[in-house]
Amino acid sequence: xxxxxxxxxxxxxxxxxxxxxxxxxxxxxxxxxxxxxxxxxxxxxxxxxxxxxxxxxxxxxxxxxxxxxxxxxxxxxxxxxxxxxxxxxxxxxxxxxxxxxxxxxxxxxxxxxxxxxxxxxxxxxxxxxxxxxxxxxxxxxxxxxxxxxxxxxxxxxxxxxxxxxxxxxxxxxxxxxxxxxxxxxxxxxxxxxxxxxxxxxxxxxxxxxxxxxxxxxxxxxxxxxxxxxxxxxxxxxxxxxxxxxxxxxxxxxxxxxxxxxxxxxxxxxxxxxxxxxxxxxxxxxxxxxxxxxxxxxxxxxxxxxxxxxxxxxxxxxxxxxxxxxxxxxxxxxxxxxxxxxxxxxxxxxxxxxxxxxxxxxxxxxxxxxxxxxxxxxxxxxxxxxxxxx
Amino acid sequence: xxxxxxxxxxxxxxxxxxxxxxxxxxxxxxxxxxxxxxxxxxxxxxxxxxxxxxxxxxxxxxxxxxxxxxxxxxxxxxxxxxxxxxxxxxxxxxxxxxxxxxxxxxxxxxxxxxxxxxxxxxxxxxxxxxxxxxxxxxxxxxxxxxxxxxxxxxxxxxxxxxxxxxxxxxxxxxxxxxxxxxxxxxxxxxxxxxxxxxxxxxxxxxxxxxxxxxxxxxxxxxxxxxxxxxxxxxxxxxxxxxxxxxxxxxxxxxxxxxxxxxxxxxxxxxxxxxxxxxxxxxxxxxxxxxxxxxxxxxxxxxxxxxxxxxxxxxxxxxxxxxxxxxxxxxxxxxxxxxxxxxxxxxxxxxxxxxxxxxxxxxxxxxxxxxxxxxxxxxxxxxxxxxxxxxxxxxxxxxxxxxxxxxxxxxxxxxxxxxxxxxxxxxxxxxxxxxxxxxxxxxxxxxxxxxxxxxxxxxxxxxxxxxxxxxxxxxxxxxxxxxxxxxxxxxxxxxxxxxxxxxxxxxxxxxxxxxxxxxxxxxxxxxxxxxxxxxx
Numbered sequence: 070x071x072x073x074x075x076x077x078x079x080x081x082x083x084x085x086x087x088x089x090x091x092x093x094x095x096x097x098x099x100x101x102x103x104x105x106x107x108x109x110x111x112x113x114x115x116x117x118x119x120x121x122x123x124x125x126x127x128x129x130x131x132x133x134x135x136x137x138x139x140x141x142x143x144x145x146x147x148x149x150x151x152x153x154x155x156x157x158x159x160x161x162x163x164x165x166x167x168x169x170x171x172x173x174x175x176x177x178x179x180x181x182x183x184x185x186x187x188x189x190x191x192x193x194x195x196x197x198x199x200x201x202x203x204x205x206x207x208x209x210x211x212x213x214x215x216x217x218x219x220x221x222x223x224x225x226x227x228x229x230x231x232x233x234x235x236x237x238x239x240x241x242x243x244x245x246x247x248x249x250x251x252x253x254x255x256x257x258x259x260x261x262x263x264x265x266x267x268x269x270x271x272x273x274x275x276x277x278x279x280x281x282x283x284x285x286x287x288x289x290x291x292x293x294x295x296x297x298x299x300x301x302x303x304x305x306x307x308x309x310x311x312x313x314x315x316x317x318x319x320x321x322x323x324x325x326x327x328x329x330x331x332x333x334x335x336x337x338x339x340x341x342x343x344x345x346x347x348x349x350x351x352x353x354x355x356x357x358x359x360x361x362x363x364x365x366x367x368x369x370x371x372x373x374x375x376x377x378x379x380x381x382x383x384x385x386x387x388x389x390x391x392x393x394x395x396x397x398x399x400x401x402x403x404x405x406x407x408x409x410x411x412x413x414x415x416x417x418x419x420x421x422x423x424x425x426x427x428x429x430x431x432x433x434x435x436x437x438x439x440x441x442x443x444x445x446x447x448x449x450x451x452x453x454x455x456x457x458x
Numbered sequence: 459x460x461x462x463x464x465x466x467x468x469x470x471x472x473x474x475x476x477x478x479x480x481x482x483x484x485x486x487x488x489x490x491x492x493x494x495x496x497x498x499x500x501x502x503x504x505x506x507x508x509x510x511x512x513x514x515x516x517x518x519x520x521x522x523x524x525x526x527x528x529x530x531x532x533x534x535x536x537x538x539x540x541x542x543x544x545x546x547x548x549x550x551x552x553x554x555x556x557x558x559x560x561x562x563x564x565x566x567x568x569x570x571x572x573x574x575x576x577x578x579x580x581x582x583x584x585x586x587x588x589x590x591x592x593x594x595x596x597x598x599x600x601x602x603x604x605x606x607x608x609x610x611x612x613x614x615x616x617x618x619x620x621x622x623x624x625x626x627x628x629x630x631x632x633x634x635x636x637x638x639x640x641x642x643x644x645x646x647x648x649x650x651x652x653x654x655x656x657x658x659x660x661x662x663x664x665x666x667x668x669x670x671x672x673x674x675x676x677x678x679x680x681x682x683x684x685x686x687x688x689x690x691x692x693x694x695x696x697x698x699x700x701x702x703x704x705x706x707x708x709x710x711x712x713x714x715x716x717x718x719x720x721x722x723x724x725x726x727x728x729x730x731x732x733x734x735x736x737x738x739x740x741x742x743x744x745x746x747x748x749x750x751x752x753x754x755x756x757x758x759x760x761x762x763x764x765x766x767x768x769x770x771x772x773x774x775x776x777x778x779x780x781x782x783x784x785x786x787x788x789x790x791x792x793x794x795x796x797x798x799x800x801x802x803x804x805x806x807x808x809x810x811x812x813x814x815x816x817x818x819x820x821x822x823x824x825x826x827x828x829x830x831x832x833x834x835x836x837x838x839x840x841x842x843x844x845x846x847x848x849x850x851x852x853x854x855x856x857x858x859x860x861x862x863x864x865x866x867x868x869x870x871x872x873x874x875x876x877x878x879x880x881x882x883x884x885x886x887x888x889x890x891x892x893x894x895x896x897x898x899x900x901x902x903x904x905x906x907x908x909x910x911x912x913x914x915x916x917x918x919x920x921x922x923x924x925x926x927x928x929x930x931x932x933x934x935x936x937x938x939x940x941x942x943x944x945x946x947x948x949x950x951x952x953x954x955x956x957x958x959x960x961x962x963x964x965x966x967x968x969x970x971x972x973x974x975x976x977x978x979x980x981x982x983x984x985x986x987x988x989x990x991x992x993x
Contacts, residue, residue, distance in 0.1 A: 095905035095917065098837060113834045120824035128817060131795050135813070138734075139803045146735040146802035150992070156743050159792045160785060167781045170831065175774060177833040182770045223521060223913055231519040232916050238519075239915045257767075262607040263700060265765060265840060269906040273836035276766045278701060279606060280694020283767035300765075300840040300908045302600045304607060305527040308911030375527070375594050375612060402610055 099269045102291045102316070106272025108177045116170055123166075181273060184286045187254030191245070195257075195264030195277035195299070196404060198306035198363065202245050205256075209329045212409060214359060215309045216240040223309060224367075239296040242359070244313035248322035249289050257283040261404060262304060268297030268314050276301055289316040306363050340412040340436040346420065349433055353421025356414045360406065361422075369426030376402075380427040389432055393419055397442070412436040412443065473978050482577075485569035486978065487554045488871075493576050494551025495864075499940070501543030501583060502857075506933050508536040513895075513929035516922050521913050529912035530598035535590065537601035541718070542625045543583045545852065548860050549721040550575075550632045553660050555871070557636060559969035559976075560654045562645030562985040567638035575631035582624030589614035589621075600910060602711070603678065605692040605703050609685050616686070619678045626671040633664035633671075640664075645968070645984040651742065652993060654967050658745050659724030662752045666713040666720070669756070674710035677703060701766050708759035716755045719851060720748055722819075722859040723790055726812050728967065729866050730794055731992070732960050733809035734801030739793045741992040747786035747793075754783050764835045773832045780830035784823070791820050806960075807881035811862035814889045815855055822850030825900065840910075843903025849896045854889070861888070861939065868943065869959045873975030874950030880942050887935035894928030965991045 100110045138144045194201040199214035215223075219238050222229035231237040247253055257266060259277040267274030274297075275285045289295075297312040317325060358367065364376040371378035379385050384392050396419065399405030406415065413436040420433040474480045474489065484490060511532050515523050524532070554572065558565055566572050589596040594612015597603065603618075611618070640661050644653065653661075680691040680703070690696025692703045723744075731738045738744065761780040764773060794816050803809070825847040829835045838844055861884075869875050898921035903909075907918045914922065955974045963970040966989055972980050 096901045098904040099906065109833050109837055112831055113828065113837070116828050116831060116834070120827060124820065124824065127791060127795060127820065131798060131813075131816070134795070134798045134800070135803065135805075138799065138801050139805075140735070141804070144800075144802050147800045148736060149800070150737040150739050150797075151741070152739075155796070156740055156789070160789060163785050163788045167784060171778060171781060174777060174831045174833055178773055178777070179770065181833055181836070182773070225521040225523075225525055227520070229520075231913075232919075237916050238913060262610070263604060267840075267908070269837065273833075274765050274839060275836075278694075278766065280698075280700065281767060297906070298908050298911075302530065302604075302607065302910045304610065305525070305530060305598070307530070308526065308908070308913050372527075373593075 101270040101272045102289055102293065102295065103270075103272055103287055104290075105177070105181055105287070106270060108180065109272045112174055112177055115173065119166060119170065181285070184254050184284045186252060187286055188251045189248075190254045190256060191247070192256040192258070193266055193277060195259035195261075195266065195303065195310075196409070197261050197304050198299070198310040200241075200245075200266070200310065200312060201260070201409070202243075207326055207330075209326065209333075211243045211329075213241045213243045213245065213313070215311060216242055217358070219311075220309070220358070236296065238309065239298070239311045239313070241311055241313045244294070244315045246315045246317060246322060246325050247287075247289065248319050249292050249316045250319070252286060252288045254284060254286045257281075257285070263301050264299045264303045264310070265301035266297075266312060267300040268295050268312055270295040270297075271314070274300050289314075292316050292318055292321075309363075336411050336413065340440050342436075344413070344416070344435060346424070346433050349417045349420040350424060351417075352413065353417035353419075354425070356410065356418040357421050357425075360410070361418065364402075369422070369428075379422055382428075385422050385426075386428055386430050389419070389423070389430075389434060392423070393434065393439070393442070407443070412439040415439045483573070485565075485573050487558050487566045487569070487572065488976065488978065490566075490572050490576055491551045491553075491555030492871075494547050494554060494579075497576075497580060497583075498544045498546075498548035498551060499943075501539055501547070503936070503940075504587070505536050505539035505544055506936065508532045508539065510929060510933050512536065513926040515912055516914070517926040518923065519914055519916050519919050524912070526912045527595060527598055530600075530910065531590070531596040533910050534597050534600055535586075538586060538597075539583070540852075541601065541714075542622075543579075543586070545718045545856050545860070546629065547579055549660075549663075549718070549856075550629075552656075552721065552725070552860075552863055552867075553632075553636055555867070556969065557639055557657055557660060558643070559972065559980060560657050560967055561640065561643060561648055562968050562981050562988065563639060563643035564979065564981050566635050567642055568635045571631050572635055575628045575635065578624050578628040578631070582621045582628060585617055585621040585624065589617050592617065602704075602707055603681065604707070605681060605684065605700055608681060616682060619682050622678050623675055626675045629667050630671050633667035636660055636664040637668075645981075645988055648988050651745070652988060652990070654724075655727040655738065655741070655744055655748075656721065656724035659720045659722075659727075659748050662748055663717050663720045666717050666752055666755065670710040670713045673706060674714070677706040677710065680706075701763075704763050704766060705760065708762045709756070711762065712759045713752070713755040715848070715851075716752060718856050719819075720752065722815070722856045723748060725859045725863045725866075726794060726815055729808050729812045729862055730797050730816075732866075732963050732966050733806065733812075734798050734803050735962065736797055736801040737992045739796035739799075740789075743789055744793055747789040750786040751783060754779065754786070758783065761830060761832075761835070764832045765839050777830060777832040781827070783830075784827050787823055791816060791823070804961075806865070807876070807878065807885055808862040808866035810882065810885045810889075811858045811865065814885070815858045815862065818850055818854035818858070818892070822847055822855060825850065838903060840908055841903035842899040842907045842909055845909050846896050846899035846903060849899070853896065854892045858888070858892075861885075864939075864943065866960075867969075868946050869950075869955040870969060870972075870974055871976060872947050872950070873955060874946050874948075875953045875955050876942055876946040876950055878951075880938065880945075884935060884938045884942060887938065888932060891928045891931035891935060895925055895932050896928070898922075898925045898928075965989055 098110055098113050100107055190205040192203040192205055199212050201212050203210045218234045219240055221227060222231055222234045257275050257277040259279045264277045265274050266277055271287045273285060275283050293316055295314045299307055299310045365371050365379050369379035384395060397407035416434045416436040416439050423430040515529055592613045596614050597611050597618045599608040640657060683689040684691055684693055690698040692698050692700045694700060727738055727744055758776060758780045760776045829838050865876060865881055902918055902921050907914055957974050958964050958970045968985055
C-alpha cells in the first residue's frame with residue numbers, strides 16, 4: 070500500500086509538471102498573467118521538484134528497508150549507530166539546497182517589493198464585506214460587492230443551484246478596471262477589520278489593515294478578466310466579497326474612464342431632482358439588498374444577539390434625522406454609510422426602511438437633503454457615542 | 459528490595475481510593491495520566507464532530523446546513539478544542555504516565571499541583587465549550603483571535619479569554635511539574651544524555667510552554683481591556699496597532715505548534731527502535747536537533763504574517779530563518795530512516811502508525827518548506843494549501859503518534875493485549891482516509907480557494923467533495939479506536955502480556971522492566987540499572 074501511495078503521488082506530481090491537469094480537477098498553482106506571477110510560479114515549481122526529489126530518495130530508502138529488512142524475511146538486525154560523518158553529510162547537503170532556493174527567492178522578493186515608478190495608483194479599502202476602489206489619478210471612486218445573482222443563490226436554503234449561476238461567488242457589481250502594460254501601484258487599507266486582497270493571476274495577496282497603508286504593484290500584460298477573493302477571515306461574509314479585475318487595452322480603458330466620469334456626473338444631477346416616494350422605494354429596495362440585508366436580513370428581522378431587527382425598530386420608526394445620523398456616522402459594528410452611499414442611494418434606503426420591512430412610517434427624505442448634510446457636516450466619528458438606539 | 463520497603467511502610471494510601479473520589483482527588487501520576495488521556499479523547503471526538511459540521515457544509519457548493527457565522531464559530535472552536543483540549547492534554551497525559559516510569563521515579567515531583575492542573579484544564583475547556591450557547595455565538599474569528607475582528611464577538615468574548623487564561627495556567631503548571639520531575643527525580647546514573655528521547659523532547663517542550671503561554675495570556679488580556687476598559691493596544695484609531703497583536707500571537711503561536719510536535723518526535727524515536735530491533739541511529743544528534751528546532755521556533759514567528767506588509771528586511775530575515783528549520787527536521791527524518799535501515803522490522807500497529815507518521819509528517823514538512831519561501835507564500839497564504847500543510851503535521855503526525863503511543867503502552871498499562879487485527883484495520887482505515895481528506899486540499903489551495911469560507915466557487919466542488927468523503931471515513935474510523943481501547947481495558951484478547959510486552963523492549967526503556975499491568979505505585983526505590991541500548 071505504501072508503495073502504491075508512493076507511485077500514485079509521484080504520478081500525480083509528474084502530471085503537475087506536464088501541465089495535463091483538467092479544468093475541473095485543477096491541481097497546480099496558476100501561472101498568472103504578470104511577470105511576477107510567472108516568477109512565483111517558477112519558484113513554486115523549483116521547490117516542488119526539490120521536495121519530490123528528496124521525497125523519492127528518503128521514502129525510497131525507507132521502503133526498500135521496510136521491504137527487505139523485516140523479521141519475517143529472517144533479516145537479522147545489525148546494531149550500528151552513531152556516525153558523525155553521516156550526520157555531517159546530511160546536514161551540509163540540505164544547507165546547500167536551501168542556499169540554492171534562497172537566491173532566486175530573494176530576487177523575486179526584491180522585485181515584488183519595488184513599487185517605484187508606478188504609472189498610476191489605486192487605493193483599495195476593505196470593508197465588511199465589500200471593496201472600495203479609489204483611482205488616485207483621476208478621482209474615479211466606487212464600491213464593489215458580490216453580484217446579485219450569487220448573493221441570492223448563496224443564502225442558506227435558497228434552492229438555487231450554484232452551478233446555474235455564472236461565476237458563482239466570483240462576480241461583482243462593479244469590477245476594478247485597469248489598463249494593460251501599465252505599472253499600477255496599489256495602496257491597501259481597511260475601514261473596519263482586516264481583509265486581504267488576492268487575485269491569484271497577479272501572483273500575490275496583500276492584507277488590508279485598519280490604520281495601515283500597505284503597498285503592492287502589478288503590471289498586467291494580457292487583457293482579460295481576473296478573479297479573486299478576500300483571503301483573511303473578516304467576519305460572517307468573508308467568503309462573499311470577491312474581487313474582479315478587468316484588464317483592458319489602453320483605448321478601451323480611456324473610454325471606460327470617460328464613461329465613469331459621465332456616470333458620476335449623472336448621479337450628481339439625480340441628487341438634485343425631486344424624487345417621488347415610489348422612485349425612492351424602488352431604488353431603496355436594491356440598495357437595501359446590496360448593503361443592509363447581509364446583517365439585518367432581507368426581511369428586516371435581524372439576527373438575535375448580533376444584529377438588531379429593523380422591523381419595528383425604534384430608530385427606524387422614530388425621528389428620521391436621528392436615523393439618518395446613525396446610518397451616516399455608524400455606531401459600533403454598524404458601518405458609517407455616509408461616504409459609502411451616494412446621496413440618492415442614501416435617501417432611497419432610509420425611505421425604504423421606514424416604509425417597508427413591516428414598517429409604515431409614511432415619510433421620506435429627498436437626496437437633496439442628504440446632499441446638504443454632506444456638504445455641511447462631514448462625518449464626525451466622535452459624535453457616535455451620543456447616538457441612542 | 460522494593461517489596462521489603464513496602465512491608466514496613468504503614469501509610470494508609472497503598473492503593474487507590476474507592477469509587478469516583480479516586481479520580482477527583484488523586485495525586486497518582488498514573489491516575490492523572492489516565493484522566494488526561496480520557497479527557498483528551500473526549501475532546502478529540504467533540505472537536506472532530508465540529509470538523510464534520512465543517513466538511514458537511516463544504517461537501518457541495520451553496521449553503522446547505524449552517525449560517526456563515528456559525529460556520530466560522532465551528533472553524534474557531536474546532537481549532538481551539540483540538541489544540542488546547544485534545545492534542546496538548548494527550549501529550550501531558552503521556553508525560554504523566556511515562557516520564558516517572560522512564561526515569562525511574564515513584565511519581566511526579568509535584569503531585570498535588572498535578573491534580574490541580576488537570577482540573578483547571580477541565581474547567582477551562584468546559585468554559586470554552588459553553589460559549590457555544592451564549593448570545594451572539596461562540597468566538598468566530600479563527601483560533602488566532604485577531605483584532606479588530608475578535609472584538610466583534612458577542613457575549614462569549616470575556617469567557618473565551620478567561621478560558622484561555624485557565625488553559626494557560628494549567629499548561630504552565632504541567633510544564634513546571636515536568637521540568638521539576640526530570641531535573642530532580644532521575645534514577646542514579648541517568649544523566650541528562652542518558653534519558654529516553656521522549657523525556658528529552660518533553661523537557662524541551664515544557665520550557666517552550668513556560669516561555670510562551672504567558673505571552674498569549676498577555677495578548678488576550680490586552681484584547682479584554684481593549685474591549686471593556688477603553689484601552690487601544692490594537693485599535694489604530696486610538697493610536698494602537700492591530701499588527702502588534704499578530705506579532706505577539708505568533709511569538710506564542712509558533713512555539714505552541716512545536717509543543718504539539720516535539721513530544722511526537724520523542725514517541726516516534728521510542729517506538730521505531732523497538733520494532734526495528736536496533737538502537738536509535740543518532741541519539742545525541744536527535745537531542746541537539748530537537749533543541750535547535752525549539753530555539754528556531756522563537757525566531758521565525760512572522761512567517762505566519764508574510765502578507766501583513768513587513769519591510770523587505772523583515773520578509774527576507776523571516777524567510778531565511780524559517781528555511782533553517784528544514785535542517786534539524788531533516789536530521790530527524792534521516793535518523794528515523796537510518797534506524798530502520800538493516801533492522802529486523804515487524805509491523806505491529808504502533809510501528810505502522812509510526813512509519814505513517816514519518817512519511818506523512820515529512821509531506822507536511824515539504825509544504826512547510828514551500829511556504830517558507832516568502833514570494834510563493836504570497837500565493838499560498840490563507841488558502842487551503844496551508845490548511846492541508848498544518849493538518850498533515852497535526853493529524854497524520856501528532857494524532858497518529860498518539861494512536862501509536864496508545865497501542866504501544868496500553869498493554870503495559872492494563873496488562874491486556876489489544877486486538878492486533880482490529881488495530882491494523884484501524885490503522886489502514888485511518889491512513890487511507892486521512893490522505894483522501896487532506897491531500898486534495900493542496901490542490902484546492904493552489905487553485906485559489908481561501909481558507910475559512912463556508913461556501914465556494916463551483917470549480918472547487920470536486921476536490922471538496924472528495925475531501926469531505928475522506929473526513930467522514932476518517933472521523934467514523936476513530937470510533938473503532940474507542941472500541942479497541944475499551945475492549946483492551948476490559949481484558950483485550952484475553953492474552954496476558956509479559957513484563958516486556960514487545961520483544962527486548964526492556965533494553966530500550968525502564969518501564970518494560972516493571973510488571974504488567976503496572977502496580978499502582980512503581981519505583982518506590984530507584985532502579986539499579988538503566989538501559990544503555992542507545993548510547
